[in-house]
Amino acid sequence: MSIGVDQVPQSAIAVYSGGMDSTVMLYAMREQGVDIRDALSIDYGQKHRKELEAAAEVCALLGIEHQVADLRAMAGLFGSCGLVDAQTEVPEGHYEEDSMKQTVVPNRNMILISVATAWAITKKVDAVAYAAHSGDHAIYPDCREVFADALDRAIQLCDWSAVRLYRPFVNVSKAEIAREGVRLGAPLEKTWSCYKGGALHCGKCGTCIERREAFHLSGQVDRTKYAADAPTVETLLKSDWRLPE
């Protein structure tokens, strides 16, 4: 069968981070009747375990098998990326600021999708699903549609069974994802976005601000608990979602 951006696969392995976007993708795929054989998280040496813990919790709720591929030995290949390198701080501020380039894990999506494709071939499913969205493009080149198209072509050619790349959100904004998540009853408050590994979301790193802006733009209530020193949405709105000086 042919699966493009708009064509829903019958069965898939989902690349699953435990964040909001991939959680909404799981709930959307479940509603569409996709046989989600596994949700696959990759441990690439992230500084904290919060995403992986959130992923396990949501998979248990959905009754989906959760697999974690342990690629921690690769962390040394990712240079001074702030998400894996203990010496580099996680930047605070808006997600389109230049400092956020410190959060790029080099070639992350190709690595994740490549590992998931091996698993998809083994499990004999139609597709690998990943939840890159349109707002990711400014900072993360491996979230662009042109990259997804190229990788879709590549993974079809890597084996005699043609696995496709299902990327339902590649042209969808995070605000639309938030709205869809609420409609689907996805437990968004259990998902983890923050690049820091505190007890609560910090509310001021790039991905926290993106999450808060998405809820605000979608008109949905954000039930995420943020740290006590996080700026309020009203403060962020006044400064165009930049951190106040």
Ligand SMILES: [Zn+2]
């Ligand atoms: Zn944060």
